[in-house]
Amino acid sequence: FGFKGCQKIRGPQLRNLLEAKDFILFDCDGVIWHGEKAITGAVKVVNSLIRHGKNVVFVTNNSTRPRENYVHKFYRLGFTDVMLEQIFSSSYCSALYLRDVVKVHGQVFVIGCDGLRRELQEAGIPCVEEADNPDATIYNCNLAPDVKAVLVGHDDKLTFLKLAKASCYLRDPDCLFLATDNDPWHPLSGGRILPGSGSLTAALEVASGRKATVIGKPSRFMFECISSQFRGVDPAQCLMIGDRLETDMLFGSNCGLDTMLTLTGVSQIEEAQEYRNSELTTNHSLVPDYVVDTIADFLPAFED
Numbered sequence: 001f002g003f004k005g006c007q008k009i010r011g012p013q014l015r016n017l018l019e020a021k022d023f024i025l026f027d028c029d030g031v032i033w034h035g036e037k038a039i040t041g042a043v044k045v046v047n048s049l050i051r052h053g054k055n056v057v058f059v060t061n062n063s064t065r066p067r068e069n070y071v072h073k074f075y076r077l078g079f080t081d082v083m084l085e086q087i088f089s090s091s092y093c094s095a096l097y098l099r100d101v102v103k104v105h106g107q108v109f110v111i112g113c114d115g116l117r118r119e120l121q122e123a124g125i126p127c128v129e130e131a132d133n134p135d136a137t138i139y140n141c142n143l144a145p146d147v148k149a150v151l152v153g154h155d156d157k158l159t160f161l162k163l164a165k166a167s168c169y170l171r172d173p174d175c176l177f178l179a180t181d182n183d184p185w186h187p188l189s190g191g192r193i194l195p196g197s198g199s200l201t202a203a204l205e206v207a208s209g210r211k212a213t214v215i216g217k218p219s220r221f222m223f224e225c226i227s228s229q230f231r232g233v234d235p236a237q238c239l240m241i242g243d244r245l246e247t248d249m250l251f252g253s254n255c256g257l258d259t260m261l262t263l264t265g266v267s268q269i270e271e272a273q274e275y276r277n278s279e280l281t282t283n284h285s286l287v288p289d290y291v292v293d294t295i296a297d298f299l300p301a302f303e304d
């Protein structure tokens with residue numbers, strides 16, 4: 001007990017913290033919105049931060065849409081000033097990783113939504129075309145000869161055939177195994193959940209005996225994408241705000257950023273305190289530096 005972290009922050013202290021930071025990194029679902037509904041006060045908070053000269057960026061593990069669609073979504077929900085350059089999604093960062101880091105030569109086999117495929121195409125990365133043959137099975141289908149990476153994201157049209165093909169491609173040790181993110185599940189309204197792409201990746205990890213390279217939070221790569229696109233990003237000048245300890249807070253810790261948990265999403269303060277009080281020191285990377293009930297708590301900081 002008495003370890004650092006989980007500090008509930010508001011009022012003048014919160015104001016000082018925000019004043020001290022140049023870059024505010026927001027996770028999206030559970031922080032800015034719940035699905036198609038903006039969190040109360042979030043529009044005002046984001047607008048005020050931008051008006052006060054802060055660099056605001058959005059870091060989402062949701063791989064289902066290309067960045068353009070996020071600009072539209074922000075606009076639809078009332079965030080009228082958010083631009084493409086502020087959006088870092090796991091699909092966009094996966095495309096950058098394939099293009100700029102591994103410089104993939106050959107095709108990518110994608111398990112994911114059309115939005116992920118579109119983001120890859122925009123980066124000039126060829127994806128294996130899926131034929132719509134209802135009679136295709138793993139026994140009679142064609143496998144492409146030049147698949148150099150399997151990329152797994154959220155796929156709401158997953159089939160056994162896709163899993164089987166991916167497992168075949170992964171037999172080749174020169175074929176990379178990437179995952180847009182490793183999220184286990186996502187909350188829906190009414191207590192329902194969606195299995196996340198982490199659950200699909202796990203299936204392929206078992207089938208292939210390999211471990212996927214994760215692009216999204218908590219991996220540092222998304223922060224590298226941000227630093228390469230904004231000059232002079234100093235981790236000490238950044239605040240990462242998220243609702244999930246295992247992705248957002250760990251991401252912040254991994255990148256040397258101050259972290260803030262907001263209680264409008266997945267993780268509860270009790271879980272954070274448990275990690276803080278844990279004897280396992282690796283758990284301490286999951287502990288937020290600060291906690292707020294909602295980002296609407298920022299609003300008084302902008303009033304003079």
Ligand code: PLP
Pocket residue numbers: 027028029030035059060061062063064154183186194196
């Ligand atoms: N992936 C999918 C498919 C989702 O539906 C969600 C949340 O709704 C996420 C990832 C997590 O998104 P974020 O990182 O913005 O919380």
Ligand code: CA
Pocket residue numbers: 027028029030031242243244265
């Ligand atoms: Ca979230």
